[in-house]
Amino acid sequence: MLNQFLLLGAVLFCIGVYGVLAKRSAVMVLMSVELILNAVNINLLAFGALRGDVAGAVFALFVIAVAAAEVGVGLAIVLVIYRNRQSVDLNDVDLMKG
Amino acid sequence: MLEHAWIIPLLPAASFFLILLFGKRLPRGGSEIGIAAVGLAFVLALVTNAQWFDHVGDAEHEAPAGEEHAAAVVGAGATGAEGESAAVAQDGEPAGEEPAAEEGGGGEAAEEEHATVEPITREWTWFQSGGVEIKAGMLLDGPAVMMLFVVTLVSLLVHVYSTDYVAGDRRYTHFFAFLSLFTASMLGLVMASNTLELLCLWELVGVCSFVLIGHWWEEKPNSDAALKAFLTNRVGDIGLIVGVIVLFFAAGGTFDILEINTRAVAGDIPSTALLVAACALVAAVMSKSGQFILHTWLPDAMAGPTPVSALIHAATMVVAGIFMVGRLYAVFFEGFDIGSSSVSVLAVVGGVTVLGGAGLAFVQDDIKKVLAYSTVSQLGYMVMALGVGAWTAAFFHLFTHAFFKAGLFLGSGSVSHAVHSFDMKKDMGGLRKWMPHTFWTFMFCTGALIGLVPLAGFWSKDEILAGASQLGDGYTVFLVVGLLGAVMTAAYMTRVIWYTFFGEFRGHGHPHESGPRIVVPLYILTALAVVAGFANIPAALATDGVELRFEHYYEPVGAYFPSALPTFAHPEFDLGIALLATVLGVLSIGAVYAWYWRGLGPHGLTQRSRLARGGYTVLVEKYYFDHLYTDVIAGGIKGPVARGAYWFNQNVIDGLVNGTGRLATLVGRLVYQYVDQDVVDGAVLGSAWATGSTGQAFRRLTTGKVQQYGALLFGAAAVFAGALILFV
Secondary structure (H helix, E strand, O other): OHHHHHHHHHHHHHHHHHHHHHOOEHHHHHHHHHHHHHHHHHHHHHHHHHHOOOHHHHHHHHHHHHHHHHHHHHHHHHHHHHHHHOOOEOOOOOOOOO | OOOOOOHHHHHHHHHHHHHHHHHHHOOOOOHHHHHHHHHHHHHHHHHHHHHHHHHHHHHHHOOHHHHHHHHHHHOOOOOHHHOOOOOOOOOOHHHHHHHHHHHOOHHHHHHHHOOOOOOEEEEEEEEEEOOEEEEEEEEEOHHHHHHHHHHHHHHHHHHHHHHHHOOOOOOHHHHHHHHHHHHHHHHHHHHEOEHHHHHHHHHHHHHHHHHHHOOOOOOHHHHHHHHHHHHHHHHHHHHHHHHHHHHHHHOOOOOEHHHHHHHHHHOOOOHHHHHHHHHHHHHHHHHHOOOOOOOOHHHHHHHOOHHHHHHHHHOOOOHHHHHHHHHOHHHHHHHOOEOEOOOOHHHHHHHHHHHHHHHHHHHOOEHHHHHHHHHHHHHHHHHHHHHOOOHHHHHHHHHHHHHHHHHHHHHHHHHHHHHOOOEHHHHOOOHHHHOHHHHHHHHHHHHHHHOOOOOHHHHHHHHHHHHHHHOOHHHHHHHHHHHHHHHHHHHHHHHHHHHHHOOOOOOOOOOOOOOHHHHHHHHHHHHHHHHHHHHHOOHHHOOOOOOOHHHHHHOOOOOOOHHHOOOOOOOOOOHHHHHHHHHHHHHHHHHHHHHHOOOOOOOOHHHHOHHHHHHHHHHHOHHHHHHHHHHHHHHHHHHHHHHHHHHHHHHHHHHHHHHHHHHHHHHHHHHHHHHHHHHHHHHHHHHHHHHHHHHHHHHOOOOOOHHHHHHHHHHHHHHHHHHHHHHO
8 A cells, every 4th residue: 555655656756857857847846846755755755654643744745835835936937937937847947057 | 152153163063164164155255154263263262261260269159168168178278379269379288288188188188279170061962872862062170161262262363364475376265164163173173172172173173184285285295294294193093993992991981081180190990091191191282282302393384374374373273282281281280290209201201302392492494393393392392381280380381372372373374475585594684674563573573482571481490490490309300401401492582583574684585564353363363472471570579469360260179180289389480490490581681692694603613623523414314203204104105015015015925816716717617517407407407308299299199170079979988878877
């Protein structure tokens, strides 16, 4: 039973990582980050249920709250980038190139 | 006032600075400051003299016990003149002294015989060096008090005289400033309480004489004369410095004159050290007081204005040497063993100078040069007197000589002022009709110089002759020298009188008598030249209380003066010598009178006789001393030494300098090439290059692409995770 949860978490994590590294749109990257966070949540809940401990669920709740705040900040940045450049392509955002 | 006599030299010293600062703006160009200061100093000197007489009197009344004791030791009634005071009672001392001296510690017994007149001293610490405290201060005793009077009086008269003589001069203010400084240094010198102070003021006197002799320095001979005076004096000053140093160590580390003298009298200083010191000091006397063979500067010093000559010759410069000997007389007395049978260097120097100077005075045409050589000769008398132990005679002659020689110099100045020349043969003659005041004062001063009865010079010269005769043996020759000198003096001074005041006037224009500021000082000096001799009238010719006043008041009495010694004696008046000197002098005057006035004698001898011509040439060339100094000594040193120095300079010193330069250039180039370019620059550039290339390498990592950073992040996390799984 546990394996299925962990497999689901691992698949979601891999999809998330792929999204973060491969998608060109900043919005898609933010969504992929959410996928990664949720993969972690699944893991936390699965282990919590396994041990009969409520701490896993509490941690997952905290992660959701932090993720919400992170998405808020992230979308605001994306919005500002879009206003300045009419685009959210991450390949164009390379001002820090050395 | 005795305690505060140190103010006297400070007055003219202050006047020097005031004249230099404000003189030009005053209506009389600063001369009023100088006259006021010196006049005040003269008044103070008079007060000092009066109080000194009281001081001497007090000292005698306080010491009756000592006198009785002395009488007991010497033997009752050994000396007749002792009646009133112990200090005078030095006559006939040698005879009465012998038993006391044999009894033990001659010096001690002799000390008890005299009432000691304490000198007044005041001292301030000058500086400290190496644990030795050097003091500057005042030593006021008989000779110092006497000199205060002479110097301030002559200086005051010279100041007044100068206001007329150098009126309208281009450096009028400057002249008076240095007259003041000259007076101040001499006044300081006579009161100096230690040898170092004496040395400093001695040098200051020399500097002032240099400035004043070269007063008209625009003309080359004048500045040459000033330099000659200064440099010749430097030669003797070395002697003074050596003497002072030797005395410092010989007397146990003290410069104090009183202490040095006291120790010398007491015999605490080894006689060899005293002999060395005295010989060194004689060199100083030779230069400063114009003794043979360093006299050559003195006649040349006539290049200065005449009042300066009067000041130099009468009061300030040349008598400094005599005074120094008298001041350190214990050193000379013990060092040369004066009073014993050996003839002292001092007497020989003086004797040679008496005759040498008088000889040269015969052939001079310049009236001032005759007087200059006469001064040389008279200073010789003083040195000779000191050399034969007649201290009082020497100082008495200094005293009288100051008046008549100042009078003669100022008189010659008055004459030259009238005829605008110093040349007796060309520009003078017959002046007695034109200048009666100058003529009569000059006549009296000449009489005093020749030593005619009863003018001042007679008494003082006679005392010197008596001093020369008292010791007997080898010293008798100095009696002959003194008599011969007197004859020569009478002759050359009569010659001066003839050329200047008699015969036909040979100059141009109409000479006129000088103004009151010149004539009045002449009369004052003449009056003193007439009466000064009575200051020390011999006991044989005067009643008690009048005789030997000069000796009584001015000769130091105490443990620091050799009169405490049994060998020290006072010459007795000798009627025979006095008569002989007078007769010889009068005969000499008569001979010269016959020669010039009557035209008798072998005139033209110098043309006819080769021997006479040779002698005349030697005198005109001043015994070839100037040739010796300038051509032989100076020239000999100048030629080869200068060439040698040039060669040394060109080859050795220049080579050294050039070689050093070349070496430095080479080293510099090598350092630049290898050290600077390669090592230093290499290090700097290398580190810069390393930093740059490292930066270039790392630059590629920072692409600015977020996803690449993310990939690296995840990759690294995966690697670390793998490592965690594998190794833990």
